[in-house]
Structure formats: C-alpha cells, structure tokens
Amino acid sequence: MILQIIGALFASFFFGILFNVSKKELLYCGFIGGFGWFIYLNFLTLTNSIVFSSFLGTLGVSILSRIFAKIRKVPVTIFLISGIIPLVPGAGMYRTMYAMLEKNFEDSSFYGIQTLQIAGVIAIAIIFTSSFPFISKNKGV
C-alpha cells in the first residue's frame, strides 16, 4: 500500500510536468496526488466501495489544493488537475471497453455505470469544496 501511495505521489509529480506546471509547484502537486490516493486506499479497505472512496479521495485532494493555492498564491486548478489524475477512472474506461470487445455486455454495463458514478462523485466532490465559503471568496484563487 505504501508503494502505491509513493507511486501516486510520483505519478502526480510527472503529470505536473506534462501539464507544464512550473518547477516550484511540482512537489506540492505530487504531495496532493499522494495524499488523495492515501485517503482513497484507506477508505477502500475500510468500506470496500470504489465510488465512496473516490468521493472522499477527491474531497481530500480539492480541500488540500485550495489550502495550497491560498498559501502559494497560484490558481487552484494547478494543484487540482495534477492531484486528481490518479483518481480519474481510466481503469473503469478500459474495463468497460474490454468487456464490450469480449461481447460481455453484463460486465461492460457494470463497469460503464461504475465509471460514470466515479466521474459523477469526483465532480460533486469538487463542487462541494469549491462552493464552500469557508476560505473567503478571494476571487482568482
């Protein structure tokens, strides 16, 4: 599990480079990605629900991104985009397609709906923290 979290940390770091995040912020991007995956994995073992864990993982990522954006005085997107990447349901997309190729439509609709659910809860989790007014609406952050 520790290995996976370190993997997520490095993955987010390198995704930061792909999105041309400036050098100063890269480490923070990596940290946020690792943190999100840490929450996701812990709740996955606890509740065994991928959708719920994705929700909490994204919630963690977006709260931390907002805090870091405030501290580092950069737009919150920079941290949010790189940090969320490990949680984006790429695996679900692949499994949906794979099952479809095998003409296994039962699996394919199961994975397809799960992918949509994950995408949905990720969206809701971002909305949840972005519209929460606790860190004043300092526009531009």
Added chain:
Amino acid sequence: MNHKMLLKFAIKAGEIMLKSGAETYRVEDTIIRILSVYNLDVVEAFVTPTGIFATIDDETIEMITFTKRIKNRSIRLDKVSLVNDLSRQFVAGKISLKDAIKKLDEIDKTPPYPSYIFIGATAFASTFSTAVFGGNIKDCIISLFIGIALGSVQTFFNKTNTSRFFIDLIGGGLIGFLAILFTNFIPSANLDQIIIGCIMPLVPGVAITNAVRDTIEGDLLSGISKGVEAFFVAVSIATGVGIILKIWFMLKQGGFL
C-alpha cells in the same frame, strides 16, 4: 488613459490563459478585473472555450468592442499562473500598463519543458500509474518503455498541429500494440495493468476538471463543451486501444498465432 491599449492588454491576457488551459470563468474574471481599473460605465466580457468578446464604453469615449477567436490550445499551467499573477499586480496598481504589456509578451514566449523532459515525464507518469493500479515490477518497466514511445509520438504529432483526437487515437493504438507485444514475450506481465497505466497520460483530466469548475461558476456553455471534449478524447483512446485488441482477439481465435 489609453482605452484601446487597456482593452488589447486585457484580451491578450485572456487569450493566453484560455489557450493554456485555464477555466473559462477565470478568464472572464481576469478580463473584467483588468478593464475595471479605469472605472468605466460599461465593462462586459463574454468568454467561451473558442472565443473572447469584450466591450467597454463610457461617456468620454466611443464604445470599443474586441473579438478574438481562439484556435489551438495546449496545456500550459505555468502560463495560467504567471498571467494570473501579472493581472493581480496590474489591478493593484503595482505595475504600469506599458510594463504590463511588455511582461505579458515575455510570458507568452516562455518555453515549455523541452521535449526530452516531456518524453521522460510521460514515461515515468506511465510507470508510476502502472504501479498505482497494482502492476508488478515487470509491468512497470514495460510501461516505462511504452511511455517513451508514447511521449515521442506525441511530441512528433504536436509539432505538426494534428488534431488532439487523432493523436489520442494513434496513442491508444500504439499502447495497445506494444502492450500486447511485450506481454506475449514476457511471462507474468499483466496486459490490463500495463494498458491502464499507460493510457493515464492521455486521459482528459484537465477537460474533466475544468468542465466541472466552469459549470459550478455558472458558465454552463463552457461546462458542456469541455465535457463533450473530455468524452470524445475518452472515446478516441478507447477506440485506439480497442481496435488493436480486437485484431489481436481475432488473430488468436483464427488460430493464426
């Protein structure tokens, strides 16, 4: 006071941000903040992912409207943050309009990370994504090589101004092909984990995140268009990988291999 210059500055700042992958509402917000510096009666900006429109009017001047069409986009979050900083400094009065324009040109010319770093980052992003999704050490090493190939292909096509969807289609196909090739020769390597890890650099994370954030801020038009973009990118990747896998299945079933 030079209103035309101010409007041009605001539009240019917005253009750079929009091209670099900022959320639409942030671009709108930045333009309006810059234009509000002169305390004009009418300050309006309307931004969509493909164009910027802004108008200023006051009793003392003729009404000025400026339209800017945005064509090619790339993800340059460093520029977003730099322009964001600059516009704040300008609005706070810490920097004059002339200096701001000069600085904006400099920001526009900031080079991205060099190609070899981009390719390396793609390779390592694939490697670590494979690790995250439970691949073993062999899978990770295979992903490293596929990542290098993917990064090189992307750099090549990016230089030729090819459509993003086509690049994703080709990228997906390449990943599928190489993953099948490697897993056939290397025992105990997992096809699934390798493919999932390697498609992560192509997955439209920016479009998804921005679609959501634009929608929250009430920019529904942009939210929808970014959502559609994300959907088609996802379909492109899946098609690319899918075609190769389908061919592979058919060859296997046909007993050719």
